[in-house]
Amino acid sequence: MNLHAVRAIxxxxxARTRRTLLQSVLAPVISTSLYxxxxxxxxxxxxxxVGGVSYGAFIVPGLVMLNLLTQSVSNASFAIFFPKxxxxxxxxxxxxxxxxxxxxSYVGAAATKSILLSLIILATAxxxxxxxxEHPAWMLFFLVLTALSFSLLGFILGIWADNFxxxxxxxxxxxxxxxxxxxxxxxxxxxPPAWQTVTLFNPVVYLVSGxxxxxxxxxxxxxGVSLGMSLLFLAVFVAxxxxxxxxxxxxxx
Amino acid sequence: MQPIISIxxxxxxxxxxxxxLKGVDLDIRPGEIFALLGPNGAGKTTLISIVCGLVRxxxxxxxxxxxxxxxxxxxxxxxxxxxxxxxxxxSFETVWNTVSFSRGLFGRPPDPAHIERxxxxxxxxxxxDSKLITLSGGMKRRVLIAKALSHEPRxxxxxxxxxxxxxxxxxxxxxxxxxxxxxxxxVILTTHYIEEAEEMADRVGVIARGELILVEDKATLMRKLGxxxxxxQLARPLAQIPPxxxxxxxxxxxxxxxxxxxxxxxxxxxxxxDLLQELGAAGIGFADLHTTQRSLEDIFVxxxxxxxxxxxAEAGKQP
Numbered sequence: 391m392n393l394h395a396v397r398a399i400x401x402x403x404x405a406r407t408r409r410t411l412l413q414s415v416l417a418p419v420i421s422t423s424l425y426x427x428x429x430x431x432x433x434x435x436x437x438x439x440v441g442g443v444s445y446g447a448f449i450v451p452g453l454v455m456l457n458l459l460t461q462s463v464s465n466a467s468f469a470i471f472f473p474k475x476x477x478x479x480x481x482x483x484x485x486x487x488x489x490x491x492x493x494x495s496y497v498g499a500a501a502t503k504s505i506l507l508s509l510i511i512l513a514t515a516x517x518x519x520x521x522x523x524e525h526p527a528w529m530l531f532f533l534v535l536t537a538l539s540f541s542l543l544g545f546i547l548g549i550w551a552d553n554f555x556x557x558x559x560x561x562x563x564x565x566x567x568x569x570x571x572x573x574x575x576x577x578x579x580x581x582p583p584a585w586q587t588v589t590l591f592n593p594v595v596y597l598v599s600g601x602x603x604x605x606x607x608x609x610x611x612x613x614g615v616s617l618g619m620s621l622l623f624l625a626v627f628v629a630x631x632x633x634x635x636x637x638x639x640x641x642x643x
Numbered sequence: 644m645q646p647i648i649s650i651x652x653x654x655x656x657x658x659x660x661x662x663x664l665k666g667v668d669l670d671i672r673p674g675e676i677f678a679l680l681g682p683n684g685a686g687k688t689t690l691i692s693i694v695c696g697l698v699r700x701x702x703x704x705x706x707x708x709x710x711x712x713x714x715x716x717x718x719x720x721x722x723x724x725x726x727x728x729x730x731x732x733x734s735f736e737t738v739w740n741t742v743s744f745s746r747g748l749f750g751r752p753p754d755p756a757h758i759e760r761x762x763x764x765x766x767x768x769x770x771x772d773s774k775l776i777t778l779s780g781g782m783k784r785r786v787l788i789a790k791a792l793s794h795e796p797r798x799x800x801x802x803x804x805x806x807x808x809x810x811x812x813x814x815x816x817x818x819x820x821x822x823x824x825x826x827x828x829x830v831i832l833t834t835h836y837i838e839e840a841e842e843m844a845d846r847v848g849v850i851a852r853g854e855l856i857l858v859e860d861k862a863t864l865m866r867k868l869g870x871x872x873x874x875x876q877l878a879r880p881l882a883q884i885p886p887x888x889x890x891x892x893x894x895x896x897x898x899x900x901x902x903x904x905x906x907x908x909x910x911x912x913x914x915x916x917d918l919l920q921e922l923g924a925a926g927i928g929f930a931d932l933h934t935t936q937r938s939l940e941d942i943f944v945x946x947x948x949x950x951x952x953x954x955x956a957e958a959g960k961q962p
Contacts, residue, residue, distance in 0.1 A: 394746075477729055480731065481748060484723070485750075
């Protein structure tokens with residue numbers, strides 16, 4: 391294994407985050423704080439408890455998941471798109487690096503960034519609402535699993551996109567709406583029966599539900615199903631990345 | 644001598660149907676400077692890109708120091724440094740960081756002393772902490788070379804290395820390439836500047852329409868195909884060449900005030916003496932004379948312009 395290369399790419403990506411610390415960390419923390427102020431304090435004070443927890447505390451896992459998904463996708467997609475855009479990718483493709491090592495370093499860096507950010511947001515939430523985590527190990531497991539899966543998705547999008555508009559297309563038009571409609575701010579029990587069924591086709595429901603279970607021990611869908619769906623996403627994205635490297639799709643003519 | 648790069652039957656057809664390479668065979672000798680010449684779209688960059696792993700071959704095999712570029716890609720690529728044609732750099736990185744990154748990417752442990760040596764060799768040391776976006780085009784070109792040399796490659800590909808750089812920098816780069824060759828590095832360069840190939844190359848390959856139409860030692864090529872021309876400035880203009888001199892294939896220029904005689908220096912050592920004697924016997928006096936030799940550029944243009952010229956070149960190789 392070319393560990394020097396993995397280290398070089400990983401540190402290179404992390405250094406980029408340090409250079410853009412304000413944009414990378416401060417912006418998501420401020421926007422999440424605003425969610426807590428608006429939904430947790432202003433509106434949440436008028437909403438009764440959901441599943442035995444205050445509304446402010448109820449939305450914490452959803453908000454963390456919202457950030458985790460969007461940050462994982464955008465970090466990884468930009469990380470591989472930018473070398474394509476600036477054409478510096480020639481160096482990566484001509485280096486003695488395996489496909490696995492490329493994915494490991496880029497996805498590893500993107501996942502690290504989004505996990506760190508999620509933990510920062512979690513710490514920020516603790517200032518606004520009383521927070522408890524019943525299954526911390528499972529919480530970390532879901533966090534890491536989701537970060538890896540959606541960093542892989544971001545990596546795929548970064549390779550697929552051939553302009554900045556496409557790069558933003560999926561996060562803005564798919565990921566964010568699905569997350570908002572995936573039970574981040576409500577329990578699906580609160581929906582009419584027909585919409586409850588429709589919601590089950592939203593994959594983000596399973597991610598939010600499993601993650602919320604690790605906090606409060608209750609979930610919209612069985613935690614085993616959430617776990618299975620999370621692993622399924624990982625498997626699908628791994629399969630797509632494998633296909634990309636095998637065929638050279640948008641990387642090697 | 645075992646070739647450092649061995650290319651056999653290499654072909655590439657892009658998805659668009661464009662045939663970039665049609666079964667190229669080529670051996671590169673260790674430690675040589677090999678210039679690959681060819682017009683735009685001839686297949687030069689595709690050939691380099693396949694060897695470096697940027698483009699997938701449709702057919703054929705390439706080995707680098709015996710390592711197959713597909714099956715044993717790690718060992719093959721570790722030996723190669725590539726300087727691309729385009730000025731592609733990470734704008735917001737510093738010179739030091741981007742060169743150090745390249746070394747790690749190619750599997751080498753950090754070695755600040757080597758990076759310092761490379762940057763000093765390329766006159767980049769004073770700029771080591773500068774961001775690439777602040778550098779001139781020439782400096783960026785040097786950075787790309789520094790990146791390619793950061794992992795101490797045994798083979799260096801230079802794809803149009805001096806495109807768009809000033810004369811001084813071009814001379815600097817030529818010196819650098821020679822120094823690299825002196826340390827045993829094999830250099831393969833593509834260039835539009837025939838002067839560059841003529842100045843530096845040990846061997847020259849000419850590629851056109853996806854086919855390697857000629858590979859020859861530069862000196863041999865110049866000797867074989869670099870025909871000479873004798874120009875005689877006549878004392879009095881001539882209306883026509885006397886029939887007795889027809890077998891020399893002479894032609895008149897400048898309204899009959901000059902006689903032009905094209906000859907192969909290697910084959911016709913005594914022809915000029917004979918010609919001058921016959922001109923004297925025919926009563927044709929001349930005021931001055933000079934000879935000129937075809938440059939590599941003339942040879943190149945004639946080779947790629949005329950498909951049949953390759954056959955002529957091949958015929959020229961026959962003893």
